[in-house]
Amino acid sequence: MTIINRLRAWARKGKKPASPQADEEDALISFQEQLLAMSNLPRFFKLVWETSPVLTLLNVLLRALRGVLPFLILYVAKLLIDEIVLLHGITGPRHLEHLWLLIGAEMLLVVISDASGRLVIHYADTLNDLFATRNSVMLMEHAAQLDLVQFEDSTLYDKLDRARNQTQGRTALLGHVLHQLQDISTMIFLVSGLVTYNAWLLVLLVLAVIPTFIAESYFNRKSYSLITNWTPQARELQYLCWVASTHETAKEIKIFDLSDFLVGRYKTLAYQYYNESRVLSGKRALWSSFFAVLSTLAYYAAFVYIAQQTAYGVQSIGSLTFIAGTFRHLKGIIEEVVERYIYISRGALYLKNFYDFLAITPTIRSNPLPLPFPQPIQEGFVFENVGFRYKDASRWAIRNLSFTLRAGERLALVGENGAGKTTVVKLLARLYEPTEGRILLDGHDLSCYDAQALRREIGVIFQDFVKYQMSFSDNIGVGNVWEKDNKAWVTQSARQSLADTVVDRLPNGYEQMLGRQFASGVELSGGEWQKVALGRAYMRDAQLVILDEPTAALDPHSEYEVFLRFASLTEGKMSILISHRFSTVRMADRILLLENGCIKELGSHQELLEQNGTYAYLFNLQAQGYQ
Numbered sequence: 001m002t003i004i005n006r007l008r009a010w011a012r013k014g015k016k017p018a019s020p021q022a023d024e025e026d027a028l029i030s031f032q033e034q035l036l037a038m039s040n041l042p043r044f045f046k047l048v049w050e051t052s053p054v055l056t057l058l059n060v061l062l063r064a065l066r067g068v069l070p071f072l073i074l075y076v077a078k079l080l081i082d083e084i085v086l087l088h089g090i091t092g093p094r095h096l097e098h099l100w101l102l103i104g105a106e107m108l109l110v111v112i113s114d115a116s117g118r119l120v121i122h123y124a125d126t127l128n129d130l131f132a133t134r135n136s137v138m139l140m141e142h143a144a145q146l147d148l149v150q151f152e153d154s155t156l157y158d159k160l161d162r163a164r165n166q167t168q169g170r171t172a173l174l175g176h177v178l179h180q181l182q183d184i185s186t187m188i189f190l191v192s193g194l195v196t197y198n199a200w201l202l203v204l205l206v207l208a209v210i211p212t213f214i215a216e217s218y219f220n221r222k223s224y225s226l227i228t229n230w231t232p233q234a235r236e237l238q239y240l241c242w243v244a245s246t247h248e249t250a251k252e253i254k255i256f257d258l259s260d261f262l263v264g265r266y267k268t269l270a271y272q273y274y275n276e277s278r279v280l281s282g283k284r285a286l287w288s289s290f291f292a293v294l295s296t297l298a299y300y301a302a303f304v305y306i307a308q309q310t311a312y313g314v315q316s317i318g319s320l321t322f323i324a325g326t327f328r329h330l331k332g333i334i335e336e337v338v339e340r341y342i343y344i345s346r347g348a349l350y351l352k353n354f355y356d357f358l359a360i361t362p363t364i365r366s367n368p369l370p371l372p373f374p375q376p377i378q379e380g381f382v383f384e385n386v387g388f389r390y391k392d393a394s395r396w397a398i399r400n401l402s403f404t405l406r407a408g409e410r411l412a413l414v415g416e417n418g419a420g421k422t423t424v425v426k427l428l429a430r431l432y433e434p435t436e437g438r439i440l441l442d443g444h445d446l447s448c449y450d451a452q453a454l455r456r457e458i459g460v461i462f463q464d465f466v467k468y469q470m471s472f473s474d475n476i477g478v479g480n481v482w483e484k485d486n487k488a489w490v491t492q493s494a495r496q497s498l499a500d501t502v503v504d505r506l507p508n509g510y511e512q513m514l515g516r517q518f519a520s521g522v523e524l525s526g527g528e529w530q531k532v533a534l535g536r537a538y539m540r541d542a543q544l545v546i547l548d549e550p551t552a553a554l555d556p557h558s559e560y561e562v563f564l565r566f567a568s569l570t571e572g573k574m575s576i577l578i579s580h581r582f583s584t585v586r587m588a589d590r591i592l593l594l595e596n597g598c599i600k601e602l603g604s605h606q607e608l609l610e611q612n613g614t615y616a617y618l619f620n621l622q623a624q625g626y627q
């Protein structure tokens with residue numbers, strides 16, 4: 001059940017919505033799964049290495065150096081204390097060279113420790129930044145390869161969201177892994193030092209840490225499940241926050257007085273998450289405090305034993321400081337290693353989300369041995385009994401569609417809302433594959449051509465075109481991104497689409513930032529945005545130009561002008577025009593009237609008028625409206 005349905009059910013029944021946590025017990029991942037997630041780490045290391053081999057090496061070497069330093073410092077301190085105790089007991093002349101040597105050695109070790117500590121932070125930060133950028137680029141590049149149909153599936157957004165939100169987590173993971181390497185090497189040295197004195201102390205230490213490990217591992221899995229189960233709701237929270245606080249929505253929010261509704265909805269969800277998260281972190285804090293007390297007790301038990309041994313003269317004072325220091329250090333390090341293991345295993349689990357997203361492959365594949373794209377197109381596009389059904393849709397968007405878009409022909413698509421006009425265009429641009437039937441270009445299935453080459457030859461301006469929060473020039477230039485910086489071309493396109501009438505009023509001309517999201521941006525009217533978007537069609541030197549309701553927001557004069565220019569742009573080229581305005585549709589060579597996804601009528605304006613069918617009826621209806 002979606003959260004919306006949960007909220008609705010709640011509103012109906014007047015009780016608290018069942019939380020996603022309700023499913024969480026079932027979804028709690030197992031310890032084995034957590035361990036298995038560690039198998040994601042080698043790929044992760046490979047990514048890190050590929051990001052920068054030099055920085056990775058520097059980090060590893062510095063961490064290894066820092067790993068051995070605590071042991072060396074403790075050991076030199078032991079020698080130093082023993083030397084001082086020895087010198088203290090001598091009554092005759094003393095030779096202090098050995099003492100100075102030991103002090104010098106300890107000082108040198110501390111200097112190396114300080115310097116390497118700073119260097120390691122610097123190199124770790126640099127590697128982290130590079131790695132985060134690389135991660136984001138990988139996600140963007142991969143998302144760009146996916147098909148439109150995949151973007152219509154909400155689970156893709158969940159995966160993308162998890163993968164994106166955890167970019168920070170992945171860089172933290174890198175830090176944890178490197179730190180872990182350092183602590184493990186410290187641990188190895190300290191353990192071997194401790195074992196030479198008393199192996200039982202080590203057993204005591206390990207026993208004290210095991211309960212912490214088990215508890216942390218359990219809470220780690222709980223918290224992963226909580227976050228994973230809440231991803232759709234987290235997206236809804238982000239969405240609500242966006243809707244309630246952006247320029248684009250502000251008008252409507254005020255007019256419909258939606259603020260309380262949105263904030264209320266946000267609060268319900270956010271507090272629900274807060275409560276679940278609070279309970280979990282409360283339990284975690286309670287248990288970890290309990291186990292911390294246990295481990296402190298273990299430390300003092302060991303200390304009592306060592307102090308007693310020293311008091312009876314079984315070992316030197318230097319050894320006492322060394323063993324006690326090693327034990328305390330080891331206890332701290334083992335706790336940190338355990339805690340970090342939890343972070344790392346959580347990071348490894350989150351890595352799965354990243355790899356899950358990267359594993360999504362596009363369904364529309366480019367032919368590995370594509371046919372060369374026809375230059376120029378000879379016969380045109382042929383729809384052979386084409387049917388298409390959107391994912392999970394109960395009805396066909398189009399069905400049994402058979403027609404030809406001839407080379408050089410101007411075709412208009414008309415029909416009621418939802419008749420399937422835009423779907424036809426999306427199929428032509430191979431944004432979707434037909435569910436049944438096929439589309440041929442010059443006698444070959446569209447899939448025989450390279451999808452990108454096909455799209456380069458098709459210039460489409462959709463009715464829901466993007467208002468890029470970029471400069472005026474870029475907004476037109478993106479129509480042909482390879483020529484984006486060709487000022488002459490951009491200017492000419494702006495002139496042809498009438499966007500030049502907009503630029504004249506912009507303080508920074510072609511370099512003017514459009515939209516309100518960035519500093520000094522200027523917002524345009526709906527019609528002005530449309531003229532700018534139309535400019536993209538002129539940027540593209542495509543064989544087929546498609547305009548999907550290109551003039552809906554234009555005033556009548558602009559509309560007339562746009563069509564005069566469009567007619568000259570598409571002279572001798574193929575074009576498809578989707579419009580509800582019959583005055584503009586009539587300029588097409590042929591008109592295809594769709595009804596419920598099927599062809600109702602097809603012919604020239606004159607032929608369809610003579611047929612006296614639906615087209616003639618609608619045309620006359622609109623014409624009467626103007627009389």
Ligand SMILES: Nc1ncnc2c1ncn2[C@@H]1O[C@H](COP(=O)(O)OP(=O)(O)OP(=O)(O)O)[C@@H](O)[C@H]1O
Pocket residue numbers: 152390391393397415416417418419420421422423424
């Ligand atoms: N992404 C989608 N997922 C599911 N169904 C969709 C999607 N896009 C369109 N549809 C459905 O497919 C049918 C055809 O839609 P299409 O956008 O092609 O119609 P249209 O003729 O262009 O409509 P309009 O004149 O309103 O732009 C409609 O019933 C619509 O609800």
